Amino acid sequence: MYRDGHRTGATTRQAPGVTRLILINGLRPEMSADLYADVAEQLRAQGIDTVVVNAACDQLPDMRPPDLVVSNGALPTGFVHHGTIHAGRSVPRPESMRWIASAGITTMDWTLARTRREVRRLFAEWQVDRLILKPSFTGGGRGVRAFSRGALWRIRWHAERDIFCREVNPEDGTVYKAELFNGRLMIAWMSRARPLRDHFTHGVYKSLRGAYGERERIDLPAPLSDRLCALSRRLMAVGLGYVSVDLMRRPDGELVAIELNTRDVAKWWTRQFPEFRERYAGALAELVRGSRHTGAGHAPTIGISTSGLRNPPP
Ligand SMILES: Nc1ncnc2c1ncn2[C@@H]1O[C@H](COP(=O)(O)OP(=O)(O)O)[C@@H](O)[C@H]1O
Ligand SMILES: [Mg+2]
Numbered sequence: 001m002y003r004d005g006h007r008t009g010a011t012t013r014q015a016p017g018v019t020r021l022i023l024i025n026g027l028r029p030e031m032s033a034d035l036y037a038d039v040a041e042q043l044r045a046q047g048i049d050t051v052v053v054n055a056a057c058d059q060l061p062d063m064r065p066p067d068l069v070v071s072n073g074a075l076p077t078g079f080v081h082h083g084t085i086h087a088g089r090s091v092p093r094p095e096s097m098r099w100i101a102s103a104g105i106t107t108m109d110w111t112l113a114r115t116r117r118e119v120r121r122l123f124a125e126w127q128v129d130r131l132i133l134k135p136s137f138t139g140g141g142r143g144v145r146a147f148s149r150g151a152l153w154r155i156r157w158h159a160e161r162d163i164f165c166r167e168v169n170p171e172d173g174t175v176y177k178a179e180l181f182n183g184r185l186m187i188a189w190m191s192r193a194r195p196l197r198d199h200f201t202h203g204v205y206k207s208l209r210g211a212y213g214e215r216e217r218i219d220l221p222a223p224l225s226d227r228l229c230a231l232s233r234r235l236m237a238v239g240l241g242y243v244s245v246d247l248m249r250r251p252d253g254e255l256v257a258i259e260l261n262t263r264d265v266a267k268w269w270t271r272q273f274p275e276f277r278e279r280y281a282g283a284l285a286e287l288v289r290g291s292r293h294t295g296a297g298h299a300p301t302i303g304i305s306t307s308g309l310r311n312p313p314p
Helices: 029-045 093-102 116-125 149-154 222-237 268-272 275-294
Strands: 021-025 050-054 068-074 084-088 130-134 145-148 163-165 175-181 184-191 204-206 215-217 243-249 255-261
Touching: 021 029, 021 275, 029 050, 029 268, 029 275, 068 275, 093 163, 093 222, 093 255, 116 130, 116 149, 145 149, 175 222, 175 275, 184 222, 184 275, 222 243, 268 275
Parallel strands: 021 050, 021 068, 068 084
Antiparallel strands: 130 145, 130 163, 145 204, 175 184, 175 243, 184 215, 243 255
16 A cells, blocks of 8 residues: 655654654545645644655655554554554444444434344334435445335345434435544535435335535534534544544434444545635644643554444543
Protein backbone atom coordinates (compact mmCIF):
# COMPACT_ATOMS: atom_id res chain seq x y z
CA MET A 1 0.00 0.00 0.00
CA TYR A 2 2.78 2.46 0.95
CA ARG A 3 5.06 2.41 -2.07
CA ASP A 4 8.38 4.17 -2.38
CA GLY A 5 7.85 7.69 -3.43
CA HIS A 6 8.25 11.25 -2.38
CA ARG A 7 6.97 12.26 1.01
CA THR A 8 4.63 15.18 1.28
CA GLY A 9 4.80 17.21 4.44
CA ALA A 10 7.01 18.97 6.92
CA THR A 11 10.69 18.78 6.35
CA THR A 12 11.67 20.49 9.59
CA ARG A 13 13.33 18.32 12.19
CA GLN A 14 11.47 18.34 15.45
CA ALA A 15 12.76 17.50 18.89
CA PRO A 16 11.75 14.04 20.10
CA GLY A 17 8.93 14.20 22.62
CA VAL A 18 7.02 16.90 20.76
CA THR A 19 3.75 15.89 19.17
CA ARG A 20 3.91 15.60 15.41
CA LEU A 21 0.70 15.02 13.51
CA ILE A 22 0.81 12.30 10.87
CA LEU A 23 -2.24 12.63 8.61
CA ILE A 24 -2.77 9.51 6.52
CA ASN A 25 -4.98 10.00 3.51
CA GLY A 26 -6.32 6.73 2.12
CA LEU A 27 -8.55 8.41 -0.45
CA ARG A 28 -7.58 8.77 -4.10
CA PRO A 29 -5.05 11.64 -4.21
CA GLU A 30 -6.64 13.21 -7.29
CA MET A 31 -9.85 13.65 -5.29
CA SER A 32 -8.33 14.69 -1.99
CA ALA A 33 -4.68 15.79 -2.13
CA ASP A 34 -5.61 19.48 -2.32
CA LEU A 35 -7.93 19.15 0.68
CA TYR A 36 -5.11 17.59 2.72
CA ALA A 37 -2.49 20.08 1.55
CA ASP A 38 -4.78 22.90 2.58
CA VAL A 39 -5.59 21.39 5.99
CA ALA A 40 -1.88 20.72 6.66
CA GLU A 41 -0.99 24.28 5.75
CA GLN A 42 -3.56 25.62 8.22
CA LEU A 43 -2.12 23.38 10.95
CA ARG A 44 1.47 24.39 10.23
CA ALA A 45 0.40 28.03 10.43
CA GLN A 46 -0.65 27.24 14.01
CA GLY A 47 2.78 25.81 14.80
CA ILE A 48 1.78 22.14 14.48
CA ASP A 49 4.32 19.95 12.72
CA THR A 50 2.16 18.08 10.22
CA VAL A 51 3.10 15.34 7.81
CA VAL A 52 0.62 14.28 5.13
CA VAL A 53 0.97 10.74 3.81
CA ASN A 54 -1.03 9.84 0.73
CA ALA A 55 -1.39 6.12 1.25
CA ALA A 56 -1.53 5.42 -2.47
CA CYS A 57 1.90 6.83 -3.26
CA ASP A 58 3.88 8.04 -0.24
CA GLN A 59 6.22 6.30 2.13
CA LEU A 60 5.39 6.33 5.81
CA PRO A 61 7.81 8.40 7.89
CA ASP A 62 9.64 6.79 10.81
CA MET A 63 7.19 6.87 13.68
CA ARG A 64 8.05 8.06 17.15
CA PRO A 65 5.89 7.36 20.21
CA PRO A 66 4.74 10.99 20.67
CA ASP A 67 3.48 11.13 17.07
CA LEU A 68 -0.26 11.41 16.75
CA VAL A 69 -1.56 9.38 13.81
CA VAL A 70 -4.88 10.30 12.19
CA SER A 71 -6.03 8.22 9.24
CA ASN A 72 -9.26 8.63 7.30
CA GLY A 73 -9.28 4.94 6.43
CA ALA A 74 -8.24 1.64 7.92
CA LEU A 75 -4.52 1.19 8.56
CA PRO A 76 -2.74 -1.61 6.76
CA THR A 77 -2.38 -4.90 8.64
CA GLY A 78 0.85 -4.94 10.53
CA PHE A 79 1.03 -1.17 10.98
CA VAL A 80 2.68 -0.57 14.35
CA HIS A 81 2.77 2.66 16.29
CA HIS A 82 3.44 2.92 20.01
CA GLY A 83 1.46 6.08 20.37
CA THR A 84 -2.01 7.41 19.77
CA ILE A 85 -3.88 6.42 16.61
CA HIS A 86 -7.26 7.51 15.32
CA ALA A 87 -8.18 5.48 12.26
CA GLY A 88 -11.06 3.86 10.44
CA ARG A 89 -12.03 0.26 10.94
CA SER A 90 -14.91 -2.07 10.20
CA VAL A 91 -17.41 -2.58 12.98
CA PRO A 92 -20.27 -5.11 12.78
CA ARG A 93 -23.63 -3.38 12.32
CA PRO A 94 -25.30 -4.68 15.52
CA GLU A 95 -22.43 -3.27 17.55
CA SER A 96 -22.36 0.13 15.86
CA MET A 97 -26.16 0.47 16.06
CA ARG A 98 -25.92 -0.18 19.82
CA TRP A 99 -23.23 2.45 20.19
CA ILE A 100 -25.50 4.99 18.51
CA ALA A 101 -28.39 4.08 20.82
CA SER A 102 -26.17 4.23 23.90
CA ALA A 103 -25.39 7.86 23.04
CA GLY A 104 -29.14 8.58 23.32
CA ILE A 105 -29.71 8.85 19.56
CA THR A 106 -32.91 7.29 18.24
CA THR A 107 -32.28 4.57 15.68
CA MET A 108 -34.44 2.92 13.03
CA ASP A 109 -36.27 -0.25 14.13
CA TRP A 110 -33.88 -3.15 13.59
CA THR A 111 -33.24 -6.66 14.82
CA LEU A 112 -31.16 -9.77 14.35
CA ALA A 113 -32.89 -12.97 13.23
CA ARG A 114 -31.84 -16.61 13.34
CA THR A 115 -34.50 -18.30 11.22
CA ARG A 116 -36.80 -17.51 8.30
CA ARG A 117 -39.72 -18.01 10.65
CA GLU A 118 -38.42 -15.18 12.81
CA VAL A 119 -38.08 -12.96 9.75
CA ARG A 120 -41.61 -13.85 8.60
CA ARG A 121 -42.92 -12.71 11.99
CA LEU A 122 -41.29 -9.32 11.46
CA PHE A 123 -43.59 -8.60 8.52
CA ALA A 124 -46.57 -8.99 10.84
CA GLU A 125 -45.02 -7.31 13.86
CA TRP A 126 -44.02 -4.21 11.88
CA GLN A 127 -47.03 -4.45 9.54
CA VAL A 128 -44.95 -4.05 6.40
CA ASP A 129 -44.91 -5.60 2.92
CA ARG A 130 -41.14 -5.41 2.59
CA LEU A 131 -38.08 -5.53 4.80
CA ILE A 132 -34.49 -4.39 4.41
CA LEU A 133 -31.51 -6.66 5.10
CA LYS A 134 -28.20 -4.94 5.85
CA PRO A 135 -25.18 -7.19 5.95
CA SER A 136 -22.18 -6.11 8.02
CA PHE A 137 -19.02 -4.88 6.29
CA THR A 138 -20.73 -3.58 3.16
CA GLY A 139 -20.77 0.00 1.95
CA GLY A 140 -22.17 2.36 -0.62
CA GLY A 141 -25.49 0.53 -0.64
CA ARG A 142 -23.97 -2.60 -2.16
CA GLY A 143 -25.27 -5.69 -0.41
CA VAL A 144 -28.12 -3.83 1.29
CA ARG A 145 -31.32 -5.32 -0.08
CA ALA A 146 -35.06 -4.99 0.19
CA PHE A 147 -37.34 -8.00 -0.15
CA SER A 148 -41.02 -8.85 -0.03
CA ARG A 149 -42.55 -11.67 1.98
CA GLY A 150 -42.83 -13.94 -1.07
CA ALA A 151 -39.10 -13.62 -1.75
CA LEU A 152 -37.96 -14.45 1.76
CA TRP A 153 -36.85 -17.94 0.67
CA ARG A 154 -34.19 -16.29 -1.53
CA ILE A 155 -32.61 -14.37 1.34
CA ARG A 156 -29.42 -15.55 3.03
CA TRP A 157 -27.71 -13.81 5.93
CA HIS A 158 -25.31 -14.14 8.83
CA ALA A 159 -27.36 -14.53 12.01
CA GLU A 160 -24.99 -12.67 14.34
CA ARG A 161 -23.81 -9.87 12.09
CA ASP A 162 -26.50 -8.95 9.57
CA ILE A 163 -29.47 -6.87 10.60
CA PHE A 164 -33.06 -6.63 9.44
CA CYS A 165 -34.93 -3.36 9.54
CA ARG A 166 -38.07 -1.74 8.32
CA GLU A 167 -38.26 1.35 6.18
CA VAL A 168 -38.01 4.50 8.26
CA ASN A 169 -40.59 6.19 6.06
CA PRO A 170 -42.22 4.48 3.04
CA GLU A 171 -43.03 7.95 1.63
CA ASP A 172 -39.50 9.39 1.78
CA GLY A 173 -36.11 8.05 0.66
CA THR A 174 -34.03 11.14 1.51
CA VAL A 175 -30.86 10.40 3.48
CA TYR A 176 -29.14 12.81 5.89
CA LYS A 177 -25.51 12.60 7.02
CA ALA A 178 -23.70 13.95 10.04
CA GLU A 179 -19.91 13.84 9.77
CA LEU A 180 -18.04 13.88 13.07
CA PHE A 181 -14.50 14.22 14.31
CA ASN A 182 -13.01 14.79 17.75
CA GLY A 183 -16.37 15.41 19.40
CA ARG A 184 -17.43 17.99 16.82
CA LEU A 185 -19.92 18.07 14.02
CA MET A 186 -17.86 18.73 10.89
CA ILE A 187 -20.75 19.03 8.49
CA ALA A 188 -24.33 17.84 8.03
CA TRP A 189 -25.90 17.39 4.63
CA MET A 190 -28.79 15.71 2.90
CA SER A 191 -29.21 13.84 -0.34
CA ARG A 192 -32.73 13.76 -1.72
CA ALA A 193 -33.91 10.40 -2.98
CA ARG A 194 -37.19 8.88 -4.04
CA PRO A 195 -38.78 6.30 -1.73
CA LEU A 196 -38.08 2.62 -2.24
CA ARG A 197 -41.59 1.90 -3.49
CA ASP A 198 -40.85 3.99 -6.61
CA HIS A 199 -38.42 1.31 -7.78
CA PHE A 200 -39.56 -1.79 -5.96
CA THR A 201 -42.77 -3.55 -5.01
CA HIS A 202 -41.98 -7.25 -4.73
CA GLY A 203 -39.15 -9.75 -5.12
CA VAL A 204 -35.61 -8.84 -4.09
CA TYR A 205 -34.18 -5.41 -4.75
CA LYS A 206 -30.39 -5.39 -4.66
CA SER A 207 -28.18 -2.48 -3.76
CA LEU A 208 -30.00 0.37 -2.08
CA ARG A 209 -27.83 3.29 -3.04
CA GLY A 210 -28.97 6.11 -0.84
CA ALA A 211 -26.90 9.20 -0.27
CA TYR A 212 -25.21 9.62 -3.60
CA GLY A 213 -27.32 12.20 -5.36
CA GLU A 214 -27.23 15.99 -5.21
CA ARG A 215 -26.07 17.13 -1.76
CA GLU A 216 -27.27 20.06 0.27
CA ARG A 217 -25.90 21.39 3.53
CA ILE A 218 -28.33 21.28 6.45
CA ASP A 219 -28.55 22.28 10.11
CA LEU A 220 -29.43 19.56 12.58
CA PRO A 221 -31.59 20.12 15.67
CA ALA A 222 -29.31 21.12 18.58
CA PRO A 223 -30.20 18.18 20.89
CA LEU A 224 -29.39 15.67 18.13
CA SER A 225 -26.19 17.48 17.30
CA ASP A 226 -25.09 17.39 20.97
CA ARG A 227 -25.67 13.66 21.14
CA LEU A 228 -23.78 13.04 17.93
CA CYS A 229 -20.84 14.99 19.36
CA ALA A 230 -20.97 12.89 22.54
CA LEU A 231 -20.93 9.76 20.38
CA SER A 232 -17.89 11.07 18.51
CA ARG A 233 -16.04 11.71 21.78
CA ARG A 234 -16.63 8.11 22.86
CA LEU A 235 -15.48 6.76 19.53
CA MET A 236 -12.33 8.89 19.60
CA ALA A 237 -11.57 7.42 23.02
CA VAL A 238 -11.44 3.93 21.53
CA GLY A 239 -9.21 4.90 18.61
CA LEU A 240 -11.72 5.71 15.90
CA GLY A 241 -11.49 9.06 14.12
CA TYR A 242 -13.56 10.57 11.35
CA VAL A 243 -17.00 8.88 11.31
CA SER A 244 -20.39 9.66 9.87
CA VAL A 245 -23.93 8.82 10.91
CA ASP A 246 -26.60 8.24 8.25
CA LEU A 247 -30.10 9.34 9.22
CA MET A 248 -33.59 9.29 7.71
CA ARG A 249 -36.74 11.16 8.66
CA ARG A 250 -39.63 9.25 10.24
CA PRO A 251 -43.20 10.19 9.29
CA ASP A 252 -43.47 12.03 12.65
CA GLY A 253 -40.54 14.24 11.57
CA GLU A 254 -37.87 12.79 13.85
CA LEU A 255 -34.45 12.08 12.34
CA VAL A 256 -33.36 8.56 13.25
CA ALA A 257 -29.99 6.91 12.67
CA ILE A 258 -29.78 4.11 10.11
CA GLU A 259 -26.01 3.56 10.10
CA LEU A 260 -22.66 4.47 11.63
CA ASN A 261 -19.82 4.63 9.10
CA THR A 262 -16.52 3.92 10.79
CA ARG A 263 -14.26 3.06 7.87
CA ASP A 264 -13.21 5.00 4.79
CA VAL A 265 -15.59 7.85 5.45
CA ALA A 266 -15.52 9.75 2.18
CA LYS A 267 -14.93 13.36 2.99
CA TRP A 268 -13.33 14.40 -0.30
CA TRP A 269 -16.65 15.65 -1.66
CA THR A 270 -16.86 18.25 1.13
CA ARG A 271 -14.68 20.45 -1.10
CA GLN A 272 -17.97 21.96 -2.21
CA PHE A 273 -18.35 23.50 1.26
CA PRO A 274 -15.35 25.79 1.82
CA GLU A 275 -15.80 26.27 5.57
CA PHE A 276 -15.32 22.55 6.06
CA ARG A 277 -11.53 22.60 5.67
CA GLU A 278 -11.17 25.22 8.35
CA ARG A 279 -13.42 23.31 10.70
CA TYR A 280 -11.58 20.05 10.16
CA ALA A 281 -8.18 21.71 10.63
CA GLY A 282 -9.54 23.30 13.84
CA ALA A 283 -10.68 19.94 15.20
CA LEU A 284 -7.29 18.39 14.36
CA ALA A 285 -5.49 21.27 16.10
CA GLU A 286 -7.64 20.74 19.19
CA LEU A 287 -6.80 17.06 19.15
CA VAL A 288 -3.07 17.80 18.98
CA ARG A 289 -3.30 20.31 21.83
CA GLY A 290 -5.31 17.83 23.90
CA SER A 291 -2.72 15.13 23.39
CA ARG A 292 0.04 17.56 24.40
CA HIS A 293 -1.76 18.03 27.71
CA THR A 294 -2.37 14.34 28.33
CA GLY A 295 0.91 13.23 26.77
CA ALA A 296 0.49 11.39 23.49
CA GLY A 297 0.94 7.67 23.86
CA HIS A 298 -1.06 7.50 27.07
CA ALA A 299 -4.42 7.76 25.40
CA PRO A 300 -6.10 4.37 24.93
CA THR A 301 -4.99 2.49 21.85
CA ILE A 302 -6.53 -0.69 20.56
CA GLY A 303 -5.29 -3.51 18.40
CA ILE A 304 -5.60 -3.13 14.65
CA SER A 305 -8.02 -5.72 13.39
CA THR A 306 -10.46 -5.90 10.54
CA SER A 307 -13.12 -7.65 12.58
CA GLY A 308 -14.19 -4.57 14.50
CA LEU A 309 -13.61 -3.35 17.99
CA ARG A 310 -13.74 -5.89 20.71
CA ASN A 311 -14.74 -3.48 23.44
CA PRO A 312 -17.77 -1.23 23.41
CA PRO A 313 -17.04 2.44 23.87
CA PRO A 314 -16.89 3.48 27.53
N1 LIG B 1 -34.36 1.69 7.53
C1 LIG B 1 -34.26 2.14 6.28
N2 LIG B 1 -35.36 2.66 5.64
C2 LIG B 1 -35.29 3.09 4.37
N3 LIG B 1 -34.17 3.04 3.62
C3 LIG B 1 -33.06 2.57 4.20
C4 LIG B 1 -33.03 2.09 5.56
N4 LIG B 1 -31.81 1.67 5.84
C5 LIG B 1 -31.07 1.87 4.73
N5 LIG B 1 -31.83 2.41 3.74
C6 LIG B 1 -31.36 2.80 2.39
O1 LIG B 1 -30.27 1.96 2.04
C7 LIG B 1 -29.08 2.75 1.83
C8 LIG B 1 -27.87 1.96 2.33
O2 LIG B 1 -28.03 1.66 3.70
P1 LIG B 1 -26.89 2.01 4.77
O3 LIG B 1 -27.33 1.48 6.06
O4 LIG B 1 -26.59 3.46 4.72
O5 LIG B 1 -25.69 1.12 4.26
P2 LIG B 1 -24.37 1.43 3.40
O6 LIG B 1 -24.31 2.91 3.19
O7 LIG B 1 -23.28 0.89 4.26
O8 LIG B 1 -24.52 0.65 2.16
C9 LIG B 1 -29.35 4.03 2.60
O9 LIG B 1 -28.58 5.10 2.12
C10 LIG B 1 -30.84 4.22 2.38
O10 LIG B 1 -31.08 4.76 1.10
MG1 LIG C 1 -24.84 4.52 4.32
